[in-house]
Amino acid sequence: MKLLNAVRMGGAEILPLVEGGKGVSASNGVSAGHWALAGGAGTISGVNADSYDKDGKIIPQIYRGRTRRDRHEELVAYGIEGGVAQVQRAWDISGGKGRLHVNVLWEMGGAERVINGILERTKGLVNGITCGAGMPYKLSEIAQHFNVHYYPIVSSARAFSALWKRAYHKAAELLGGVVYEDPWLAGGHNGLSNSEDPNKPESPFPRLVALRKVMREFGLETTPIIMAGGVWALEEWEDYIDNPEIGPIAFQFGTRPLLTKESPIPQAWKDRLLSLKPGDVFLNRFSPTGFYSSAVNNRFLQGLRDRSERQVAFSPEPVGEHVAEYGVGVRKRKVYLTPIDLEHVRGWEAQGYTEALRTPDSTLVFETPKEAEQIHEDQVNCMGCLSQCRFSNWSQVGPDFDNGKKADPRSFCIQKSLQNIAHAAPGDEAAMDDNLMFAGHNAYRFGTDPFYSNGFIPTVKELVDRLMTGK
Structure with missing residues (x-):
């Protein structure tokens, strides 16, 4: 050396x-x-x-x-x-x-x-x-x-x-x-x-x-x-x-x-670091910043991956293969899916993922009612922790303080998650699984x-x- x-x-x-x-x-x-x-x-x-x-x-x-x-x-x-x-x-x-x-x-x-x-x-x-x-x-x-x-x-x-x-x-x-x-x-x-x-x-x-x-x-x-x-x-x-x-x-x-x-x-975070294995740190793009980020591949990140996989494209009008009618929200507003995607949706609904959430990309992601309610609550409680946030559509630039895009339910409130894990109570192992745990790829x-x-x-x-x- x-x-x-x-x-x-x-x-x-x-x-x-x-x-x-x-x-x-x-x-x-x-x-x-x-x-x-x-x-x-x-x-x-x-x-x-x-x-x-x-x-x-x-x-x-x-x-x-x-x-x-x-x-x-x-x-x-x-x-x-x-x-x-x-x-x-x-x-x-x-x-x-x-x-x-x-x-x-x-x-x-x-x-x-x-x-x-x-x-x-x-x-x-x-x-x-x-x-x-x-x-x-x-x-x-x-x-x-x-x-x-x-x-x-x-x-x-x-x-x-x-x-x-x-x-x-x-x-x-x-x-x-x-x-x-x-x-x-x-x-x-x-x-x-x-x-x-x-x-x-x-x-x-x-x-x-x-x-x-x-x-x-x-x-x-x-x-x-x-x-x-x-x-x-x-x-x-x-x-x-x-x-x-x-x-x-x-x-x-x-x-x-x-x-x-x-x-x-x-x-609990220190203990988790000592138990990591190669490949446990996951490079992902779920951050509301829009940047890539690296974090421990825990239950929290797996949930975001699963949510994005429960996703289908929709059209507001019947066009091409999008001919299968589907009702979104309480008012069951009509959108059109492909017949194959409608079959996927019925399968997710049978598993309890009954809430269809619109994304900025003309797709729907499906979540449980409880998780959908939590997503909505987190978006409403936004405190503008980013200059622009794709999860809540916040922008710190006036006069509208809006980034001009629909809030994206495929992301998450990063402020809430980082505060929760950093200030977890002693012995709170669940906080290590249910929040974003940043780490470099050598953490194993x-x-x-x-x-x-x-x-x-x-x-x-x-x-x-x-x-x-x-x-």
Whole structure:
């Protein structure tokens, strides 16, 4: 294993180890603070972060507004308060050592307002902003305003080139690094484009070389690339270290920090990680963002797959093979199916899937009355956690605050699911089956890596020390 040298990032020399910022309450001030204290870059998730009452207890994010717009304002306020609380915790733990970054998803609801609100109230504590899930052109502008470094997350040289030419060249001195996130292996939302086959992973090496080539054209020879997605043991990436084709490199770990003593996820989630097998992480497109995402293939995802399979195309008028009449809803409004599809529908109804739900693609999916009622309730309770949501048809852009499409029952309320699993009660195994459990595709290695033998869960410091050995 090659010697791992410090890398200059965000104006300081640190270990080339970066904690990945994971969604709703899966990386927080405690985990980030300890990661920075160990000498790397700790990352606080700025996505609906937890805030605390005077007794130090987590404040449940309950929405009381009557309209989506009202609830969206509550969401933004929760996000700012939680982000500030987590940054302060991380700073108190790290004592100014290492680097502290805040991660936001550009497509999350109120992203720009939330990150501005957090940085306004934590001046001098945050070293950098990490941002992906979209094309965050305004990231550099925000970084300039607060004089912090910024770290865009991209999955191709082409994406970074577009960001640079449009905006980032105006704040070149604050670009702390470029995160290359492998779109096939990363956990959570992935950056697969329409031209890439989700079933045909590509090696990251030529993609990193292409990214560095573009960066050199822009004078970014010494700006580090941060390799993310699929990184488990650095001995497996030895050819990337001190490689002149790639240049300065650091490595981001998203999955392994989940299983540390300081990780905020519930113990039941940690236990589940230790039991995963190869293939248990599923690349899917059910997210209401419209992006691909990787998550544990549990009962929740299986239910979404089954729902999509109980699907038939319909026509409002008899045309072609669509001649079989079918009544939808309480009023039994007529639509037309193919005779074969009508047979499928009768079979599903016999199994209890009697509720036909319209999708934006002129299809019907079939669910039980109980599940259909839950879908409707979740859509009504939308709080605008995304800039646009295909599940509820919310858009944060006025005047209509509507994305112009029919709400899609094949998706789900991601805010509800992520909050439920992150804050599951001790011993609540059902929450691990009935909610979205993001994970990288290497998560099965917890069960095979001898470091975790007999259920061993390390501290962040023990994990960082282990990573520095290459294992």
